[in-house]
Amino acid sequence: MSIIVAGAPGAGKTTVLNEAKKIDKKIRIHGAWEYILDEAKKQKIKTSHDTIRKLPRETWIQLQERAFEEIKHKSEMPLIDTHLAILSENGYFPGLPENVLKIIQPKLIILLEADPKDILARRKKDKTRQRSDFGGSTKILEQQDINRAYAATCSNKTNALVKIIVNREGKAKEAAKELIETIKSVKNT
Amino acid sequence: MSIIVAGAPGAGKTTVLNEAKKIDKKIRIHGAWEYILDEAKKQKIKTSHDTIRKLPRETWIQLQERAFEEIKHKSEMPLIDTHLAILSENGYFPGLPENVLKIIQPKLIILLEADPKDILARRKKDKTRQRSDFGGSTKILEQQDINRAYAATCSNKTNALVKIIVNREGKAKEAAKELIETIKSVKNT
């Protein structure tokens, strides 16, 4: 079993998870992208964080599966930082498709959300990542909406809980606290 | 096969179903919670309507399954009053997860919705149930949104119809009529 943390780009996942690590030093987060990139490297597939979305379908599916197989063995209930709906220029593809759900069996899916105008501001500031093609405020509403739909389908398939946490501007610490409390509470059930 | 009636807390499910019983005296409604609580009692698990959401995961899953097994044998096409997304402090958990869908095979899922401000007013008045932690109007929009997503995933899995009925303030009788007509019409196909 596993615990998933997801959210649209700019919802503040990285910030909230960093705050969570400050509050609970023992917390360990497994970034799905890093595992996927590592797997690509092992297989000598040339790609990067921002171009991986353009890989051939079959290559992508097996990389994703192997990455989650790897994470699964890292701990009894790994905490996984990933996406529910992965944005690409060709549309959304599932971050936790059924074949992956079978591998990691989520017990809890935490979905970080934020006000679209906060997300927009954050994306504009983020010059290190190629996020300029992620669209305006209507597109962000769309992304958060689609994320909820993917969350529900994953939950109905696996009996995972879906916890939506709102990351308010300047309140990442509060969101991190809610995240940690939910994880602790779910681990105990 | 079965017919499901669902809706976020405060959407007026109880009121509409009571109106339905006045219109059609032969109607029999099976409340999933009552069956789950009965099953808990049989197994000597101490719980209540408002604390059952805090049971250990495996206990909860088997209680839910057994309750729906029970309902399934009550009639050829039982009418079941339940939730699609069950609110708990740890997030939503599925009211009709895949393991339950296999048992009851819904032919029709009726989703009752209401204006968030009506729901909010109703929840404030309801002092008999611990609904104070169910959140404000943004949370209600979220709950109704998540309900739709769960409905779609259940429908796509089982070929069930999804009928959204809006319960307008002071118009529970009209909603009840629409509910009865839909049920009759679907039963005949």
Place this chain on the structure above:
Amino acid sequence: MSIIVAGAPGAGKTTVLNEAKKIDKKIRIHGAWEYILDEAKKQKIKTSHDTIRKLPRETWIQLQERAFEEIKHKSEMPLIDTHLAILSENGYFPGLPENVLKIIQPKLIILLEADPKDILARRKKDKTRQRSDFGGSTKILEQQDINRAYAATCSNKTNALVKIIVNREGKAKEAAKELIETIKSVKNT
């Protein structure tokens, strides 16, 4: 494998697909409804585009399956014009339920959306089809919302991409270009 084009009634699917055919003369679109009606005719079931939604459930399910079996053999990756959520007076039923997904295995689901007020205006103009019972602007928001939820569940099941294309009033040609580019790009992965 296949490519799906879907959208709520009035989102402009027919117009956009006609524009697409002007841009790329080699494009061939398989309308699921036509195949379903053909299949009904073969089986001597009396129905029409607007009354087919009222067929008995089992009849409908087998007609739908056979139609998609037929389409599947038309080309290596047929482009299918269909619905994700089919409106009927008894609610939505799935246009791509799991049994159909297994047959056609979508690689890409294109979801055409439009501003509810544009959709409303188009529906009012369309006197050739019985669309008067499809509801006002709130209902259109509901339909587009439900479509997204069905798209997500289909995608999570099959690893299909979900591409949402907005068909702006008077900009069907632009939407058609985006559609063709997405299809080309996905075919190459």
